[in-house]
Amino acid sequence: MGVLAQLGLILAVGALSAALTGLLRRYALARGVIDVPNARSSHALPTPRGGGVAIVLGTALALLVLWAAEVIAPAQLWALLGAGGVVAVVGFADDHGHIAARWRLLAHFSAAAWALAWLGGLPPVPFLTALQIPGWVGAVFGALYLVWMLNLYNFMDGIDGIAGVEAVCACLGGAALYLLSGHPALSILPLVLAAAVAGFLCWNFPPAKIFMGDAGSGFLGITLGVLSLQAGWVSPQLFWAWVILLGVFVTDATVTLLRRLLRGEKLYQAHRSHAYQHAARHFGRHRPVTLAVAAINLLWLLPLALGVGSGILDVLAGVVLAYAPLALLAFRFRAGAAEKQ
Secondary structure, rough: OHHHHHHHHHHHHHHHHHHHHHHHHHHHHHHOEEEEOOOOOOOOOOOOEEOHHHHHHHHHHHHHHHHHHHOHHHHHHHHHHHHHHHHHHHHHHHHOOOHHHHHHHHHHHHHHHHHHHHHHOOOOEEEOEEEOOHHHHEEEEEEHHHHHHHHHHHHHOOOOOOHHHHHHHHHHHHHHHHHOOOOHHHHHHHHHHHHHHHHHHHHHHHOOOOOOOHHHHHHHHHHHHHHHHHHHHHHHHHHHHHHHOOHHHHHHHHHHHHHHHOOOOOOOOOOOHHHHHHHHHHOOHHHHHHHHHHHHHHHHHHHHHHHHHHOOOOOOHHHHEEEEHHHHHHHHHOOOOOOOO
């Protein structure tokens, strides 16, 4: 598949995703799949949800086209399509009627195990530049990593546009990493995913006309996790570069989780204590926070990720430089702190 054909596919995926999101909005309104504001919501008006299915379908069709054109290997196809499909189906069912947390978690770990089996396990990436995680320990670590990635993405999908903007920025950064590190053929997967998310964002950018829903957020979380592990098999530095690109979501979700654990709160209980949620209430609108996330990704995290991915910057130094200010920002906006009454 030539460059022009790939560009055509990227544009077609974006257009298809935008059109499907519009249809899904009509479906959600007709079927009453609506997010009604409550005490734990960050929005004020009833809004249809489930638009993330457009991202899933657009990406899945693109993956099949790329596989048929022999641009991606069968292992890449089945790792992404199988794991993402399972998570999306469970999320879609949960969007339409509650599924117990234990069954969702079982499905999530099953999807993670499926992806790791097709990838060949956890890549031999140095942990903090020293420790390598081998064998079954690596498999467990890899599964926990993927399950955390998909769940944190679900947690962070709480204000208009933020999950979509994060995915587009991370995917464009990932494509840039591959181009600059001498692996241009690998850039097609993140670019396709970015196009699918951009089509959805036409409807979800503040003020949102439809929400992503668990099907879309879970799919994005595990897909980005799989892409980062695939990068690790190419080069350990590329894995850590992806971790840097996803730093805003990883930091906010992790700090929030730890602080809620320390207070003894139930982790499955709905809340509005993420830093981005406190920030949205502080500014009184979603758009400034979503745009700030884009700015942090493009102006701070992307240069550091490119430095690590190209070998110019040491992995540990790059991760610390990326995450330390994000952790301070998370505490500044009270990540995990109880909402003031």
